[in-house]
Amino acid sequence: MKPPPFGYSRPESVAEAVAVLGSAAPDGKVLAGGQSLLPLLNMRLATPGHLVDINRLGELGFVRVDDGEVVIGALARHAEVLADPAATRAQPLIGQALALVAHPVIRNRGTTVGSIVHADPAGEMTAVLALLGGSVLLAGSSGERLVNAEDFFLGPLESDVRPDELATLVRLPVLGPRAGCAFAEVSRRLGDYAVCGVAALAELDEAGGVSRARAAYLSVAGTPLVLDLTEAGGDPASAGRLAKSRVAPAADIHATAAYRRHLAGVLTERALAGALTHARERAGG
């Protein structure tokens, strides 16, 4: 199918984009990479009155590491973030997750900030933002505001971006010196939506014990679910059992609820084991 008719603007600055969004609200929609929005338009699942195309805002096409955070601009494509050695070295979970986002051709066009704003419960980068406790900077007609990950995801495909706001960047904390991370997911084919996915983060204390372990889950809840697994004491198998008892996934055409719960357990065990190994390597153990 073809997209429905809509108005179109292609602003040349963030200020202009915000002004257009403000005048089009509540019927405006930001177009960045379009790898989620265009399918929704083509299938007529979305019918925005006005598209604000931010593809000329080169000022937002950055990836940088500063002050303990990886900062990703709204026009940085997944492929550009994945190919940024400084970013993926500072926070390896970004590279681990992005390698699982769709196919390379989709990553060439899709933006990391856009996929986070899209808030798909099956999105890898939404889980990364939630697990790391990152934040999203929103520019609107009444100024800027920074929204923390725990407040950002409101529901499936619903994030805390108001109709007159543009998400200009996301901030993701870098990985600590005694911490490790890993990503594990199961999809029918490489690049497909995950039936279930787990991002794990483990931190070690000075003695090498596990001081903190957490995991974020995709495709098991309407928003990225984050579980604290510290009480499992660094035992991946018991963390897997813990996770299995705490998730309440829904069934759909791709998997039964029971299978998703099973995967949550197995993938927790794998991801946490990977994160612990990674943390021990980094801690020099």
Next chain:
Amino acid sequence: MASGGNHRGINQPQDGLFDIRLIVNGVPRTARVPSRRLLSDCLRHDLRLTGTHVGCEHGVCGACTVLLDGVAVRSCLMLAVTADGARITTVEGLTGPDGTLSPVQQAFADCHGLQCGFCTPGFLTTITAALHDNPEPSPEEARDIIGGNLCRCTGYQNIVKAVLRAAELRSAGPGRADGS
């Protein structure tokens, strides 16, 4: 209100159509399109370049893949107005001016990498861009390269062979148009 306004960088005639300029396969082209015109339809209908095929129209099948400033993208997931000013290579642009097949096209012929041919333009463009970035893929990498493209005829085995064969041809003979 949501009328589009007169924003810099794009001309908007009164009838709601946009004048865009593209360089397609090295040739400057212009088109007058509504905002909702997909790049795939602009290429096929406005510019009459029907080599780019449209399969699923939601980014799953890969048949419509073209090179945008040398980078492989889905032309069905991009508005023609967004592409204004870009350099596009379609499957028609892979062949040399004298009709010589590109290494990837020759490899598909050599390895019987197609049957009905509907998906082929998307495979050719995707593989062309991928070999530019990774000139010597392993068999496993060859599979990853084509992971986002669907083919309902071949069973993929000969397409994987064609990726590896194209890499050989590419390293053996320079000077062919490869759209990069």
